[in-house]
Structure formats: structure tokens, C-alpha cells
Amino acid sequence: MVSSKPTVRGEHLSLELRRGAIVIATLSQLGEPLYGYSLRERLAEQGLEVKEGTLYPLLRRLENQGILESDWEVGEGRPRRYYRLSGRGTQVLAELEAEWEDLVATIGRLLAGNEGDENGSD
Amino acid sequence: MDLIERYVQEVARRLPRTQRNDVARELRSSIEDSLESRAGVPLNEVGEDTATELLLEFGPPREVAGSYQSGPNYLIGPAHYPSFLRAIKIALAVVGGLIALGLLVDAASSTGDIGELARIGAQAISDIQTGFLSVLGLVVFVFAIIERTSTPKWLSEDEWHPSDLPPVIENADQVDRAGTIVGLVLSGIALVLINLYPEWLQIRTFSSGEQFSYPLLGSVVRTEVMILNLYLALGLVLGVVILLRNRWQVQTRVADAAISAILVLLLMRLWSKADQLLPVRGDLIEAGWPPGQASSFAEVADEALSLALGWLLLAGLLVATWFAIRKAIAAIRTARDRQAG
Numbered sequence A: 001m002v003s004s005k006p007t008v009r010g011e012h013l014s015l016e017l018r019r020g021a022i023v024i025a026t027l028s029q030l031g032e033p034l035y036g037y038s039l040r041e042r043l044a045e046q047g048l049e050v051k052e053g054t055l056y057p058l059l060r061r062l063e064n065q066g067i068l069e070s071d072w073e074v075g076e077g078r079p080r081r082y083y084r085l086s087g088r089g090t091q092v093l094a095e096l097e098a099e100w101e102d103l104v105a106t107i108g109r110l111l112a113g114n115e116g117d118e119n120g121s122d
Numbered sequence B: 001m002d003l004i005e006r007y008v009q010e011v012a013r014r015l016p017r018t019q020r021n022d023v024a025r026e027l028r029s030s031i032e033d034s035l036e037s038r039a040g041v042p043l044n045e046v047g048e049d050t051a052t053e054l055l056l057e058f059g060p061p062r063e064v065a066g067s068y069q070s071g072p073n074y075l076i077g078p079a080h081y082p083s084f085l086r087a088i089k090i091a092l093a094v095v096g097g098l099i100a101l102g103l104l105v106d107a108a109s110s111t112g113d114i115g116e117l118a119r120i121g122a123q124a125i126s127d128i129q130t131g132f133l134s135v136l137g138l139v140v141f142v143f144a145i146i147e148r149t150s151t152p153k154w155l156s157e158d159e160w161h162p163s164d165l166p167p168v169i170e171n172a173d174q175v176d177r178a179g180t181i182v183g184l185v186l187s188g189i190a191l192v193l194i195n196l197y198p199e200w201l202q203i204r205t206f207s208s209g210e211q212f213s214y215p216l217l218g219s220v221v222r223t224e225v226m227i228l229n230l231y232l233a234l235g236l237v238l239g240v241v242i243l244l245r246n247r248w249q250v251q252t253r254v255a256d257a258a259i260s261a262i263l264v265l266l267l268m269r270l271w272s273k274a275d276q277l278l279p280v281r282g283d284l285i286e287a288g289w290p291p292g293q294a295s296s297f298a299e300v301a302d303e304a305l306s307l308a309l310g311w312l313l314l315a316g317l318l319v320a321t322w323f324a325i326r327k328a329i330a331a332i333r334t335a336r337d338r339q340a341g
Helices: A008-029 A036-045 A052-064 A087-121 B002-012 B017-039 B048-058 B061-068 B081-109 B114-149 B177-196 B219-245 B250-272 B281-286 B291-340
Strands: A068-073 A080-085 B202-207 B210-215
Touching: A008 A036, A008 A052, A008 A087, A036 A052, A036 A080, A036 B017, A052 A068, A052 A080, A052 B017, A052 B048, A052 B061, A080 A087, A080 B017, B002 B017, B002 B048, B002 B061, B017 B048, B081 B114, B081 B177, B081 B219, B177 B219, B202 B291, B210 B281, B219 B250, B250 B291, B281 B291
Parallel strands: none
Antiparallel strands: A068 A080, B202 B210
């Protein structure tokens, strides 16, 4: 159990790596209005677990930057704040998507190159 | 549930007042959603263990509240921190020097009585406390304002351009920090002495247990004292400026040479009236000296002191002139290097 836990350094690097990915993942789901918990569930269903203490503040920050818009919905159940992409957010998401694809392709090539080298030297 | 309310409250109280209620409401609603879904039962049936587990996953309130903040949550950030430390050091050195001077003056003028020395000691401790704390507070206050109001062009990442980089500090343009700070403290001490404690700059004599004195900075040198004040005050300002800029530049070089020229002028004036600087017998008697003391002082002054003072002033004048010329040359050299660079 203990041995399978990532090292402090490894955990930190993996958090760094995920940080930017969480933003693009969040924006990708907010073409339709979702509230914090439902967004988290949807991300988790697709395989991306995000800490709640990370996700909810992120939504606020993105809203402050004008990338998201939000409204309270007070129905029969408990009140919920629904977030969705703003006009600017849609544009930002498109730019991020293009960058993401480039990045994934580049990193993929780099890693594939490494594997080739390792195989060659072994 | 009490545990959730306590958690929400701990996060909310760390947030700016304007978003506190809104964030608390959203956080509460999200936690309740999570709890119900996790436990698979309505909120009022959820056990405290489940809530504890969930809140541990959310993370410490301090961290969560920190993630909500988008502005700076520090008083003085990395951009201004080095200048802040530099300013603190200069300010503390200057205040320390002034307090030490006050202590020396008090101690020297005391009667040596234990009670009085204890009082002076206590006063010094209280001066150190108030002096250091208020100067620290002032520097922190000023830098906190700078942090919130200014983004220097070369620090703002959006507009940064390599041409904004300050030029490389040539060896010759490096500031001798320790020397400059010592100079600042000495100038401060001299200014305080000349203007607040002129009685320390007197010729003294004792006769049958009574003390007689004659002020060194009397009416003969009134203009010279003004020039001296100007020289010291300008030197003080220049010292602070070069410590803050941490390099010699053309303007500061020119100012330095000009201030040195003031010293040359001052010494020239003093030298030209060297024979009038020391009091003659009549002056001393007018100041209340007993005739015997006045005569013997005037005799020594006339024969030896006056001559020695004259030579001393001449030597001072030559050294000051040499320094002034060197500084003028340094200013020209720095200006030429800038043009070439």
C-alpha cells in the first residue's frame, strides 16, 4: 500500500502536469450549464478525477476572468450555481484545443523517440 | 450538519467580504450534493464519518480559501522583495546610527551617577524599540502600497522586452554599499551635532572648578556652517539615491562631483580666513573667560594653533580638490561609456 503511493516529488510533478489539463477539461464540458458537483461527476465518469477543493475555486477564478458565466438556480431542491462558457470562453476553449492537440502530438513524438532510443541501446 | 457549517465558515472567513456569502452558499450546496451521492441516503441521514472523509478530501480550509483568491495574497511580492530588504537595511542602519549618537551624547553629558546611567540605558532601549519598529512599519507600509499600485514595465510579463533590461553594471559603476552606509550615518551624525548640539563643538577650559567655553561655530563662520549643512544634506540624499539604484549613473556621478566641489569651496573659504577662526584674547574675555585663561589660550592660539589650523585646512583643501577632480573625471568617463554603449 505504502510502496504504491507516489513520492512527494512525483506527486508534485504530476499535479503540475494536471493543472493545465483540468482547465481545458472543465471548459470542454461547459458548453451547457452545469453546477459544481455535476461537473465533477461528469469529469469523473470520463476518467478525470478532480479534487473538489480544486475544482470549485477554479470555476470562480475562470468566471472572474470572464471565461465562464454563472447563475444561481433556486428550484425545489437546494440552490445551485450553474456555470457555462461565455462568448470569450468559447473562443479561449477553441484556442486551447488547438494548442492541446499540438502539445499532445509533440510530446507523443518526443516520448516515442525516447522509447526508440532505449530499445536501440538495449 | 455542524461539521459542514464549521468547515464552510472557516473557508469563508478567509475570503474578501464581497464574495464571502456567495462562496459559502455554493460550497455548502456542493458539499451536500457530494455527501448525499456518496452515502446514497438523504442528507439528514448521512453519518459524521462520511462527512469527515469528504472534508479531508476537500483539503484544509486555508488552502481552499487560498485557491479562491485571484489577487496577491501577500504584502510584498517577489518583484519588490529585494528592494524592500535593501531599504530595510539602509533605514535600520541610519536609525541605529542616530540612536547610538543620542546615547553617546546623553552618556557624555551625564554626571556619571548610576541612577542617571540606568535612566539613559532604559531610554536607549525604548528608543531602539520605537525607532526600529516605526521605521520597519513605515518601510513595510510604503512597499505594500508600491506592490499594489505599480507594475514596473520590465517586470510585467506582457510587455517585457529585452531592450528594457538595465545595462550591465561596469566594475567602475558598482556601489560600495558598506562605505556608502557608513558615510550616510556619519553625515547624519554630523548634521545632528552641528544643528542640535552645537555646544559640543566648543573650546573649553576649566578654572577653579568652573568651566568656560567658546563656540567654534560662531558668527565668523556663519556662512560656512550653512555651506557645510548644504554639503552634508546633499550628500545624504545622494547616498540614499545610489543605495536604492545600486549603481553609479551619469546623473549621480555629476551630482557627486558637484557636491565635492561644494566641499572644496567650503575649505577654500575657511582657509582664506584661517587666522580669524580662533578667538583672540578680547573675544574670550567678552565670552566671560577669566583674563588669565584668555591670555594663555590666545597666546597658544596665536603661536601654534593658528598655524597648524592653516596647514590642516590647506591639506584638507588639496585632498578635497583631488577627490573632486577624480569624481569629475569619473562622471565624464561614465557619460562616455554610456554613449559608446
